[in-house]
Each structure stands twice: as C-alpha cells, then as structure tokens.
Amino acid sequence: MPVIQLQHINWSRPEKEILKGIDWRVRKGEHWVVLGPNGAGKSALLNIICGHQWPTSGTVEVLGHTYGNVDLRQLRRSIGYISASLLEKFARFHQQEQALDVVLSGFHSSIGLYDRVGKEERERAIHLLEQFGCRSLVDRPFMQLSQGEKQRVFLARAWMAQPQLLILDEPCSGLDLPARESFLRSLEQLAQSETAPTLLYTTHHVEEIIPAVTHVALFRDGQMTHQGTKQQALTDETLRDLFDIDLRLAWEGDRPWIVPGALV
Numbered sequence: 037m038p039v040i041q042l043q044h045i046n047w048s049r050p051e052k053e054i055l056k057g058i059d060w061r062v063r064k065g066e067h068w069v070v071l072g073p074n075g076a077g078k079s080a081l082l083n084i085i086c087g088h089q090w091p092t093s094g095t096v097e098v099l100g101h102t103y104g105n106v107d108l109r110q111l112r113r114s115i116g117y118i119s120a121s122l123l124e125k126f127a128r129f130h131q132q133e134q135a136l137d138v139v140l141s142g143f144h145s146s147i148g149l150y151d152r153v154g155k156e157e158r159e160r161a162i163h164l165l166e167q168f169g170c171r172s173l174v175d176r177p178f179m180q181l182s183q184g185e186k187q188r189v190f191l192a193r194a195w196m197a198q199p200q201l202l203i204l205d206e207p208c209s210g211l212d213l214p215a216r217e218s219f220l221r222s223l224e225q226l227a228q229s230e231t232a233p234t235l236l237y238t239t240h241h242v243e244e245i246i247p248a249v250t251h252v253a254l255f256r257d258g259q260m261t262h263q264g265t266k267q268q269a270l271t272d273e274t275l276r277d278l279f280d281i282d283l284r285l286a287w288e289g290d291r292p293w294i295v296p297g298a299l300v
C-alpha cells in the first residue's frame with residue numbers, strides 16, 4: 037500500500053491552472069522533498085494531500101484511503117502537518133500558552149489543549165522537547181519563542197500524535213543558519229528513529245535536503261518535472277531547468293548544495 041498515490045491531479049481556478057497532471061507515488065520507507073521556485077504549486081499540492089483542498093480532477097489516495105470515501109477528520113489523526121499558517125493560528129489564539137501545552141495539544145491534534153492529558157503524555161511531551169533540544173523552553177510562553185524555537189516545538193507537537201505521515205510546508209523559512217541547522221538535525225533524528233513517519237517537506241533550497249531524504253520531486257509551473265531518488269532528480273541540468281539560472285550542484289557528504297554561476 038503506497039503512503040500517497042496521486043493520479044492525474046489537476047487543480048484549476050478561474051484565472052489559472054495551478055496543478056497540472058500530477059502522478060506521484062510515495063512508498064513506505066521513503067522520505068521526500070518537493071523542491072521548486074516561488075509560486076510553483078508546492079503548497080497547493082500539500083493542501084490537496086491533506087484534504088484541505090479538493091482537486092478539479094484526479095484521485096488522491098493517502099495511507100490506503102481514497103478521498104471521497106473516507107472520513108478526513110479521522111484520517112488526519114495519522115497525518116502531521118506543519119505550516120506557517122498553522123503557526124500564525126497559534127500566534128493569534130494562544131498567545132500565553134506554554135511550549136509544553138503546545139506539544140501536548142498535538143496529542144489530540146487540536147489547536148489548544150481542550151482534552152485532559154495524563155502523566156504519561158506529559159512525560160512524553162517533555163521527552164520530545166528534550167529530544168529536539170528545547171527542554172529549557174517547557175514553561176516559556178510559546179509566543180515569546182524565536183522562530184527557530186517555535187519550529188522545533190511544533191515538530192515535537194506534530195510528533196506527539198505519532199503520525200504515519202509528517203508533512204511540513206517550508207519548515208526552514210525564516211530561520212537563520214544555526215536555527216535552520218538545528219531544526220534539520222531534529223528532523224534527521226526523527227527520520228532515523230525506529231518509529232519514524234514518512235517525511236515530506238517543501239523547500240526552495242537544495243541545501244535543506246537532509247541525508248535522510250531518499251527522494252526528490254521537482255516542481256515548476258504546476259507540474260512535477262522530475263521525480264526519483266535524490267541522486268536521479270538532482271543534477272546540474274535538472275536544477276538549471278528548475279531555477280532558470282546557471283549553476284553547479286555539489287555534494288558535501290550526503291548534503292547537496294548549489295554553486296551559482298556567473299550573473300549575466
């Protein structure tokens with residue numbers, strides 16, 4: 037059973053075709069990055085996978101369930117999702133909530149802590165904060181945290197519900213270099229754990245592809261132009277086509293990075 041299977045997905049708005057003919061399969065044991073420039077349609081694709089948006093045509097199957105024949109609220113308990121808009125919701129509604137409460141709220145996949153939680157869940161939440169290097173933030177109001185700290189607390193929150201699929205929309209945006217590396221280390225650690233979920237995240241930056249990522253999909257103008265193992269998908273040619281600039285791809289260990297060519 038594939039974790040995600042998209043067949044002939046199209047999504048159009050009156051003024052624009054946003055997703056065009058997407059066929060994609062993600063299997064268990066794989067971790068994917070969707071890489072592409074601004075406005076390519078990456079977030080639109082994630083919204084369709086999470087069932088927040090309905091495609092104009094095509095079929096969506098996630099964790100063995102075909103959309104249209106499944107209770108999405110139930111299915112979403114198995115899908116962790118982190119995005120800037122979710123962080124904003126917290127900013128608006130939960131100004132004084134402590135970091136620990138934010139992590140605990142992930143247990144019920146709710147925004148806010150509405151259900152009772154036991155000692156075991158509290159211990160697990162503290163353990164997760166520790167695992168992601170933010171044990172000291174336990175009782176700090178979430179809104180006072182830096183962007184990087186918030187992202188790691190959110191990662192712990194998503195992991196609290198032990199989802200089978202963890203989706204992150206541009207998780208490194210707004211992070212400086214140390215915060216980004218610290219976040220990516222937490223993600224790598226999560227991916228290496230025994231009970232790791234299938235990871236899927238979007239980015240504009242090749243440098244954010246961590247060693248645990250096995251596959252990459254290149255996205256441009258609403259189309260998946262390449263998909264495959266990261267070694268197949270990431271080449272000088274595919275990346276020049278994707279970003280429309282002269283560049284060279286380099287690898288350092290298992291991390292890719294880009295050397296831009298001369299500006300013309």
Ligand SMILES: Nc1ncnc2c1ncn2[C@@H]1O[C@H](COP(=O)(O)OP(=O)(O)OP(=O)(O)O)[C@@H](O)[C@H]1O
Nearest residue numbers: 049052054072073074075076077078079080081240
């Ligand atoms: N609800 C909508 N109605 C109309 N157009 C939309 C809607 N949602 C997205 N778009 C358009 O679809 C295109 C793809 O947007 P999307 O946010 O998915 O791109 P992205 O690859 O995630 O971009 P970025 O990296 O800049 O976040 C953009 O041109 C955007 O303006």
